[in-house]
Amino acid sequence: MRSAVRRALLISVAVGFAGLLAPGPAAARTGTIAVPRGVVVLKPFALEIQITRDHWQKDIHIPERWGTELRIEERKSVHFGFKQRAGAPATVSYQVFIGRLPKTGEIARPVASGSLGKPPGLNNTREFDIDFTKFLPAQPNGRTYHVRLVGPADGGGITVCSNGVVVSYKQQDVTVFPSPSLTRVVGTADPYGKELKWDQKPLLMSAHIFRVEGTDLYEVPAETVVQFLKGSQVVKEVHPVAAQTQTLPSGEVSLGATTPSTLDPGLYMVRVKTSWGVTGQAPAYVSGREDADHQFVGYVSNEEDRFVGYVCGFRDEFKGTWSNPQYYWGEARFLGADHLTFADSADLAYIAGHGAPSYIKMSAGQGCWLPDTALGSHSTLDHTGDLEYIVFHSCSVLSLADVDGVPWRERWAHTYATRNDPRPFSGLHVAMGFRTTHHNGAGAGRWAADEFAENLEEGHSVRYSWYEAAEDARYLAGWTDNKPAVFYLRPHKYEKAGQHNSTDFKYGDADYLLDAYYMK
Amino acid sequence: MRTWCLVLACFGILGATMAASAGEIVISANVQSAIQAEASRSLKQFTLDKGQMEHTRTLMRTWVSGSMDLSAASKRVSQRFNRTSYMQRSDTDKVRLPAERLQRTTSEATGVGRNVKRLATARLDPRAVKTLKVSTPVQMVFRDGASHLKFQKVKETRAKAALTEAEATQLARGFLDGNLLLKQTEMDKVGRVYVRERRINEQRGEGQAPDDYLVQQDVIFERHVEGRPVINSKIAVGFQPDSKDILLLEHFNWTPLQQQEGAEGSEAMTPRFQPVAAPAAAQLRARVEAKIQETSGQNFTKAEAVKAVPAWFQTEDSLLPVLVVEVKVTVPGRGGQISESYLEVLNLAGSDDVFFPGRTAPEAPTAAR
Numbered sequence: 001m002r003s004a005v006r007r008a009l010l011i012s013v014a015v016g017f018a019g020l021l022a023p024g025p026a027a028a029r030t031g032t033i034a035v036p037r038g039v040v041v042l043k044p045f046a047l048e049i050q051i052t053r054d055h056w057q058k059d060i061h062i063p064e065r066w067g068t069e070l071r072i073e074e075r076k077s078v079h080f081g082f083k084q085r086a087g088a089p090a091t092v093s094y095q096v097f098i099g100r101l102p103k104t105g106e107i108a109r110p111v112a113s114g115s116l117g118k119p120p121g122l123n124n125t126r127e128f129d130i131d132f133t134k135f136l137p138a139q140p141n142g143r144t145y146h147v148r149l150v151g152p153a154d155g156g157g158i159t160v161c162s163n164g165v166v167v168s169y170k171q172q173d174v175t176v177f178p179s180p181s182l183t184r185v186v187g188t189a190d191p192y193g194k195e196l197k198w199d200q201k202p203l204l205m206s207a208h209i210f211r212v213e214g215t216d217l218y219e220v221p222a223e224t225v226v227q228f229l230k231g232s233q234v235v236k237e238v239h240p241v242a243a244q245t246q247t248l249p250s251g252e253v254s255l256g257a258t259t260p261s262t263l264d265p266g267l268y269m270v271r272v273k274t275s276w277g278v279t280g281q282a283p284a285y286v287s288g289r290e291d292a293d294h295q296f297v298g299y300v301s302n303e304e305d306r307f308v309g310y311v312c313g314f315r316d317e318f319k320g321t322w323s324n325p326q327y328y329w330g331e332a333r334f335l336g337a338d339h340l341t342f343a344d345s346a347d348l349a350y351i352a353g354h355g356a357p358s359y360i361k362m363s364a365g366q367g368c369w370l371p372d373t374a375l376g377s378h379s380t381l382d383h384t385g386d387l388e389y390i391v392f393h394s395c396s397v398l399s400l401a402d403v404d405g406v407p408w409r410e411r412w413a414h415t416y417a418t419r420n421d422p423r424p425f426s427g428l429h430v431a432m433g434f435r436t437t438h439h440n441g442a443g444a445g446r447w448a449a450d451e452f453a454e455n456l457e458e459g460h461s462v463r464y465s466w467y468e469a470a471e472d473a474r475y476l477a478g479w480t481d482n483k484p485a486v487f488y489l490r491p492h493k494y495e496k497a498g499q500h501n502s503t504d505f506k507y508g509d510a511d512y513l514l515d516a517y518y519m520k
Numbered sequence: 521m522r523t524w525c526l527v528l529a530c531f532g533i534l535g536a537t538m539a540a541s542a543g544e545i546v547i548s549a550n551v552q553s554a555i556q557a558e559a560s561r562s563l564k565q566f567t568l569d570k571g572q573m574e575h576t577r578t579l580m581r582t583w584v585s586g587s588m589d590l591s592a593a594s595k596r597v598s599q600r601f602n603r604t605s606y607m608q609r610s611d612t613d614k615v616r617l618p619a620e621r622l623q624r625t626t627s628e629a630t631g632v633g634r635n636v637k638r639l640a641t642a643r644l645d646p647r648a649v650k651t652l653k654v655s656t657p658v659q660m661v662f663r664d665g666a667s668h669l670k671f672q673k674v675k676e677t678r679a680k681a682a683l684t685e686a687e688a689t690q691l692a693r694g695f696l697d698g699n700l701l702l703k704q705t706e707m708d709k710v711g712r713v714y715v716r717e718r719r720i721n722e723q724r725g726e727g728q729a730p731d732d733y734l735v736q737q738d739v740i741f742e743r744h745v746e747g748r749p750v751i752n753s754k755i756a757v758g759f760q761p762d763s764k765d766i767l768l769l770e771h772f773n774w775t776p777l778q779q780q781e782g783a784e785g786s787e788a789m790t791p792r793f794q795p796v797a798a799p800a801a802a803q804l805r806a807r808v809e810a811k812i813q814e815t816s817g818q819n820f821t822k823a824e825a826v827k828a829v830p831a832w833f834q835t836e837d838s839l840l841p842v843l844v845v846e847v848k849v850t851v852p853g854r855g856g857q858i859s860e861s862y863l864e865v866l867n868l869a870g871s872d873d874v875f876f877p878g879r880t881a882p883e884a885p886t887a888a889r
Contacts, residue, residue, distance in 0.1 A: 298885065299885075300885045302817065302818075302819065303816075303817050303818075303819045303820070303851055304815055304816055304817040304820075304849075305814055305815060305817055306815050306862075308882045308884055308885065309882045311885070312882035312883055313882070315883075316880070316882075316883075317600060326888070327883075327885045327886065328885050328886060328887065328888040329885050329886070329887050329888070331888060334888070342888070354851055354853065354858060354860060356853060356858055359853070361851065361853065361858075364818075364819035364851075364852070365819075365852065367853060395860050400721065409723060409730070415726055416726060437860060437861055437862075438862075439861065439862045439863045440815070440862050440863065441751065441844070441862075441863040441864075441865055442751060442752060442833060442842070442863075442865035442875040443875050443876050446876070446882075450600055450601070451601070454598050454600065454601065454605075457596070458596050458605050458607065458661075459607070460661070464674060467718075468672070472670075472772075475751065475752050475753070475754045475772065475773075476751070476752050476875075477863060490722075490723075513722070513723040514723050515720060515721060515722045515723060516720070516721040517718070517719075517720050517721075518718075518719055518721065519716055519717070519718060519719075520716065520717035520718075520719050
């Protein structure tokens with residue numbers, strides 16, 4: 001009982017202090033109004049703003065409409081109304097705040113306030129105007145203003161007695177139509193993000209991503225295409241790749257697109273066509289046969305009939321999987337001067353002939369010293385080589401022994417000293433063959449060739465496919481040699497034939513590391 | 521007119537003959553001697569016991585089931601090799617040690633009548649298979665062909681040290697014998713055994729020595745019948761040298777010889793065979809020369825048969841006597857002549873076509889423009 005009395009006394013003291021501290025009715029003050037914490041917000045009035053008056057527009061009747069939000073574009077007086085729904089204070093005032101309404105306990109200064117006198121009776125409505133011209137700036141400032149009703153509370157405080165309504169002072173948005181413009185074309189990036197260039201022009205590698213950058217290029221993605229022109233003729237269009245599209249810090253848009261594999265290498269003009277028009281043009285050089293197709297070529301030395309069986313063994317099995325545009329008697333130029341037309345025109349080359357360390361007889365009298373050859377997309381400046389995999393079904397071509405004091409690795413790949421000389425691994429991924437003599441015996445050669453094709457078709461890595469094929473066939477050769485070896489750049493160690501369009505590496509790339517998997 | 525035609529035809533034949541014998545073919549004395557010996561020998565052709573091969577297949581599939589779920593693995597049928605390949609990737613690595621033994625259960629009957637044989641069947645001992653969780657999925661392959669069974673786990677981890685050849689051979693032999701995967705008789709048994717290494721040679725950086733390391737050791741068992749090698753038979757067991765985990769198990773053309781009725785269980789096993797009429801020495805020499813000519817083409821300077829060894833070749837049904845001839849062919853090469861050796865195999869029991877079953881004649885390439 002004593003504690004209940006003590007609690008009642010404490011509450012009455014607290015309420016008394018609150019009453020002393022609380023200011024009088026808002027309408028009577030121009031200074032800061034503090035809304036004391038703990039005041040009950042009854043909201044007996046439903047406050048609304050008149051959005052449209054009842055009027056006629058020519059012969060169309062526009063009824064009056066009320067709501068809780070109104071946008072005005074010029075300074076004017078605004079009409080409000082409120083209806084009493086429950087017990088109301090003796091007098092009522094309005095308050096106008098910039099931005100949001102103050103929370104309970106928060107101190108905020110209204111930009112305008114005024115007494116509305118005695119409120120209407122229960123369920124009755126009173127309308128009034130607030131002259132916004134007195135405090136709005138001359139031009140729309142884009143801000144919102146909140147209006148509410150307050151009344152005196154018991155003990156001298158105030159009661160918030162309505163909801164808030166919003167008046168925003170802003171102009172109608174003006175539609176600005178996009179105006180696409182092309183700032184630059186960015187060549188295909190190398191593995192480290194550096195742009196590839198050809199004769200100072202962006203170099204677009206076939207089947208790889210390049211970029212076009214500018215403004216208003218991607219307003220309607222479905223209707224945006226990158227066009228390639230020869231003269232004034234559009235020869236190809238490609239859609240940007242959505243996942244490769246990004247906004248640059250400058251606000252420009254960077255569109256990623258895949259260079260069409262069907263374009264012949266050469267110089268083109270590039271532009272972007274959008275639903276808002278076409279951009280200007282910029283030059284770009286399209287190169288490379290890193291195309292989406294899968295091709296292999298087969299070359300046979302005319303020195304022995306068994307070589308026909310080797311290449312034919314592979315071809316018979318694999319031509320149903322990849323296309324085979326070339327099946328020729330071998331010539332040294334296929335790997336040398338004309339490699340772009342021959343070995344480097346496809347993704348895989350299968351060659352059979354007599355061999356020696358880093359040396360292949362393409363045909364009688366036509367030997368090829370492999371350290372003098374360059375194979376793959378980095379074999380020429382215009383990146384038109386395509387070859388990834390090469391098989392030398394021959395003796396000893398993949399020997400790991402030194403030749404004239406030069407280690408095998410330096411014969412096949414570049415070093416700092418030989419970086420400007422030809423070497424087979426100039427974009428090439430994997431070279432396969434034997435590090436020892438190869439015997440055919442009772443058909444080891446053709447067996448290995450067949451088996452290699454089967455392994456590729458089963459989806460094993462290229463490296464595994466060759467090694468296991470050669471190893472499985474070895475026993476048909478009797479009891480000698482036929483020890484397989486595979487040279488590969490490390491990123492391609494587990495690569496399957498279907499992944500031949502992966503990045504090609506060259507000297508200077510951190511991953512340009514030539515490894516060997518071999519039978520000792 | 522007729523005379524001129526005859527003269528022209530003679531020149532044509534002469535030219536063709538000269539072109540065809542562009543290089544010299546030499547049959548060495550020891551090869552000639554081997555040819556004579558084979559021609560005078562009574563040859564035979566053995567019949568194979570396919571029931572035993574099926575038993576080996578059952579055992580091998582049972583063992584493989586400890587690593588792969590063949591019913592869930594992706595599979596591909598090869599018409600060319602008459603086999604089914606199963607491929608599976610697993611997030612766990614089943615370590616299969618050579619000490620693992622299949623548990624023998626009941627026995628199954630094979631054959632009919634008096635020739636019924638009881639073959640032990642087996643089941644896997646799951647406690648012997650140790651399972652490890654691995655971060656990189658392990659790729660496994662199993663090939664199931666008519667006479668070719670091969671399990672392989674692609675796992676290339678650096679070995680700290682190699683097993684000695686004796687140790688590796690003992691482990692492999694114990695595993696094969698203990699699981700009935702190697703069947704021998706007095707006449708048909710393991711010949712030469714040797715160990716091959718699979719190695720990786722990694723580039724470290726320019727000017728630095730490469731990192732050359734061992735990843736797998738394969739023990740290869742060759743087969744001898746009557747003391748002569750079967751050139752296309754082998755059994756291979758590959759290990760990761762540190763853990764001794766079996767990475768390769770291959771059973772290739774090693775079908776036991778069929779025993780004569782009633783010979784089973786007797787002390788001297790007598791395999792079933794058919795006598796083969798040996799070719800005459802001159803005929804055999806002519807075949808060797810023709811084969812060398814056919815294989816060596818038109819551009820060699822010399823092709824010499826330097827060595828000949830009598831051997832066997834296993835087909836799907838039988839074991840055939842063959843003669844293996846080593847030929848050293850010399851062709852013009854970089855900065856002079858290069859010489860290569862290759863082997864020719866001649867079927868002494870008939871046509872050489874048996875070496876290439878189901879194979880079509882290769883289509884010749886064309887000349888590039």
